[in-house]
Amino acid sequence: MIDLHYWPTPNGHKILIFLEEAGLEHRIHPVNIGAGEQFRPDFLKIAPNNRMPAIVDHAPSDGGDPISVFESGAILLYLAHKTGKFGGGSPRGHVDVLQWLMWQMGGLGPMLGQNHHFTRFAPEKVPYAIDRYVKETTRLYGVLDRQLEGRTFVTGDDYTVADMACHPWILPEAQGQDMAQFPNLARWHAVVAARPAVARAYERGKAVAAPK
Incomplete structure (x- = not known):
């Protein structure tokens, strides 16, 4: 059993x-x-950076005591290792997955997060910041669009944690983007969204965040 400490944000969705x-x-x-x-103090014990998501795995692969993991990229890698799934099917494939997962963690997520903050949540509009982060979002969409040319998924034919990490962050209407400019990204986004899981x-x- 895995306890998932979660809220429906892009990082939580991953x-x-x-x-x-x-x-x-x-x-x-x-x-x-x-x-x-x-x-909350009980949450900080498993997520010292006071950010969700975090997990507690009560049945770790080594058979030992429960293990907690924070940071969404680390959690994805932990789960890929635990299950042997979605981590890249070969050593070279794994390297490709790692670099695109790190790209999401170091660029796509933080920059698009700043876009959300300054365009939607900041108490006052800061035109310079809005322009900066919308343009950086456009650049990152372009990087991913080029990567997806001729590929079904981010790293090729196999669906991996790189796709899971990137997909929730692609929110074009909220990020000032026109998906018509990114046909490969649009196609991929629809394919991943259509997966039943x-x-x-x-x-x-949506159910977690719905008013009780």
Whole structure:
């Protein structure tokens, strides 16, 4: 059993998508970041950076005590290693998955997160910041669009954690993007969204955030 400490954000979605795709038994523990629940002492014990998602695996591969993992990229790699799935089918394939996962963690997520902040949530509009991060979003969309030319998924024919990591961050309407400029990205985004496990993960996320 895996405990998933989660809220339906792009980083949270990544892990729920993996769990649904792999069919791993899990239970969701909502962490309402709008209410500041990520700062609770019990959560900080497993996620010292006070960010979700985080997991606790009660049945680790080594048979030892439960293990906690924070940071979404680390969680994806941990789960890929645990299950032997979605991590790249060969040593070279694994390297390709790693570099695109790191690209998402170091660029796509942080830059698009700044886009969200300055265009949607900042208490005052800062034109320079909005222009900067919308343009950087456009650049990153272009990088991914070029990578997807002639490929079904981010690293080739195999669906991997690189796809799971990138997909939830592609929110063109919220990020000031015209998907007509990125045909390979648009095609890939639709293919991944149509996967039953991905659709289930997003629907479960909506239920978690729905008013009780």
